[in-house]
Amino acid sequence: MIDRLPHEKGFHVSWDQIHRDARALAWRLDGKGPDNGAWKAVVGITRGGLVPAMIVARELDIRIVDTISVKSYNHQAQMEARVTKSPQEELMGDGTGILIVDDLVDSGKTLELVRKLYPNAHFATVYAKPSGRPQVDTYITEVSQDTWIFFPWDMALQYVQPFRGTD
Ligand SMILES: O=P(O)(O)OC[C@H]1O[C@H](OP(=O)(O)OP(=O)(O)O)[C@H](O)[C@@H]1O
Ligand code: HPA
């Protein structure tokens, strides 16, 4: 249970919002692949990248979708990033023609690690914080470094008190 926020601000993203933003990301990437504009495959960085990866693959009609597992946070505490599952080696090569998608880039540690493995891949995220921006090739929305982004898969609807309170 998270009982304390280390950051001052919260940016709450709904399913509808992530769907719209991931679609906008797909449209921005359309026709930008190295093979006559085409992309070879989409690779989602688990777990957060899987939702935008699916939406991008759907929009761009890419049927080859793989995953790379990188764990770099335990709740909101950052730790050393490590790869716990790799995508298919024959598919990846040096990353040429591969779209690697994540939900966000924060410090940039996750993408930095994946970039070392696939230097020619194209790195795309839906959201980006300033420290991670050098690691990402294409993104949709920038938020400040002291903002924590809350994704819909980590939230639930719940009752809130009226503004004026109750008797
Ligand atoms: O730029 P960075 O500072 O490395 O942070 C960004 C990464 O952190 C989060 O993943 P997390 O490791 O929490 O795993 P998850 O996607 O499974 O939630 C997020 O989904 C990005 O992948
Ligand atoms: O702002 C964030 N929100 C959710 N997960 C994250 N992982 C790193 N930064 C964030």
Ligand SMILES: [Mg+2]
């Ligand atoms: Mg992640």
